[in-house]
Amino acid sequence: MPELPEVEILARHLRPLLCGKTIRGVDVRREKVLRLTSLKKFRQTLLGAKFADLSRRGKYLLFTLHAKRSGKKIPLLGHLGMTGRMFLAPKNLPLPKHAAVIFDLGAMNFIYEDFRYFGRMTLDVSPLENLGLEPLEQHFSAKVLAANLQRSRQPIKVKLLDQTVVAGVGNIYASEALFRAGISPKLAANKLTLAQTKKLWRAIRDVLNEAIKFGSTVQLKFADGKSDGLFYFGRAETTPDFYEERLRVYDRAGKPCLNCKSEIKRLTQAARSTFYCPRCQKT
């Protein structure tokens, strides 16, 4: 499932491709992904509008368009859910089977494809209201993180997945950050010492920044319709060394810890898998 770094890379990739392009046609094949916007409103608002900007907030893509006649700003929110992909493809290529929304941009289509349809492409931007701090921005300090954690007795790993605390961190990078910080995923959020919170703050920024840097070196090839939409998740199968180098604990249960050679363990927290080293992450 795509997290902050993957969405950031996608936003950087799509921004120059989309900006300045006008939507000439709106084809919605899975109305579910528009919720809570009606199909009629979606079409009426976006037809003839021009892409002006694209940014990321948490795991969301926030497109800004200018309306056809008035030039009024239109915010359009995208989310990849579990299995979504967003890419441009030449119009002469057959559409993917699970295309949910297709914007006709002239020579190219901008396609949102999602075979489970858990993602979004909507004019409803209310989900942004509840998002927590952006971990890579300056206002995200160790002090602010500490204040947020103090109010919770949930295990720290579970708390990190709460998007109202830190926006964009998901299952992979929560496990990775806790490993780097040497903190047990089971430790209650309000039991972290100030020193641990500082380590965690640093680790969150490091794992996300490294993932963005790493992902940015991988060439994105969406247009042939064959390569994996989320770049390096797909590459993992073909280049396992590359993958292991990047993720130190995630999905490595039973393998030796890269620090101490102990066996990496998997545990289930809030119905999600957590990976950790019992020796490096004792407390």
Ligand SMILES: [Zn+2]
């Ligand atoms: Zn270890």
